[in-house]
Amino acid sequence: DTEVTQTPKHLVMGMTNKKSLKCEQHMGHRAMYWYKQKAKKPPELMFVYSYEKLSINESVPSRFSPECPNSSLLNLHLHALQPEDSALYLCASSQDALQGYEQYFGPGTRLTVT
Amino acid sequence: QKEVEQNSGPLSVPEGAIASLNCTYSDRGSQSFFWYRQYSGKSPELIMFIYSNGDKEDGRFTAQLNKASQYVSLLIRDSQPSDSATYLCAVNINDRGSTLGRLYFGRGTQLTVWP
Numbered sequence: 651d652t653e654v655t656q657t658p659k660h661l662v663m664g665m666t667n668k669k670s671l672k673c674e675q676h677m678g679h680r681a682m683y684w685y686k687q688k689a690k691k692p693p694e695l696m697f698v699y700s701y702e703k704l705s706i707n708e709s710v711p712s713r714f715s716p717e718c719p720n721s722s723l724l725n726l727h728l729h730a731l732q733p734e735d736s737a738l739y740l741c742a743s744s745q746d747a748l749q750g751y752e753q754y755f756g757p758g759t760r761l762t763v764t
Numbered sequence: 765q766k767e768v769e770q771n772s773g774p775l776s777v778p779e780g781a782i783a784s785l786n787c788t789y790s791d792r793g794s795q796s797f798f799w800y801r802q803y804s805g806k807s808p809e810l811i812m813f814i815y816s817n818g819d820k821e822d823g824r825f826t827a828q829l830n831k832a833s834q835y836v837s838l839l840i841r842d843s844q845p846s847d848s849a850t851y852l853c854a855v856n857i858n859d860r861g862s863t864l865g866r867l868y869f870g871r872g873t874q875l876t877v878w879p
Binding site for chain 2: 695706751754755
């Protein structure tokens with residue numbers, strides 16, 4: 651089973667709202683990732699968690715705040731977003747964050763900022 | 765600069781034909797290579813991965829890797845209309861001298877299989 655789940659599927663939020671995206675995997679993977687994907691572009695890496703510790707932050711603005719409560723869960727807290735942050739937000743997981751392990755994506759959250 | 769280039773699309777083939785998707789990469793230290801399929805409005809789905817030079821077959825899909833030429837390809841035999849999607853090539857490269865890997869994606873090739 652290579653299932654990564656994400657909630658919600660769709661989210662519309664105003665620029666002053668605070669919301670959270672959630673991601674869960676039960677494959678025993680120790681690495682989890684957040685990506686952002688705009689239309690007709692490849693996914694862009696935002697954050698990497700390895701063994702529940704933030705390992706890579708791709709200079710993402712502070713209005714995006716990741717959290718890894720345990721090895722199965724990953725959250726992305728959103729605050730004061732801009733319309734240009736509207737995108738498909740993808741969570742992925744892999745057995746390990748070391749080079750060579752395949753990553754499996756969740757279905758994504760389609761975010762619209764109004 | 766770590767770059768992954770895919771042949772520009774869109775690629776259009778008739779049903780039953782072989783679709784050939786190509787990808788080149790710039791970092792000679794790359795060790796693992798992945799093909800993702802992404803239907804419109806959906807998330808990327810891992811369909812093949814390859815680590816060693818040569819061919820790897822899985823059903824109608826064959827991945828080919830040539831590290832000397834820094835080239836990886838995906839062949840889809842007996843193409844079906846349901847194969848119509850964007851195919852993303854991804855290369856896993858060590859991040860800035862660490863042991864952590866990260867995926868570098870190509871821009872994707874849009875494939876259309878017409879009946």
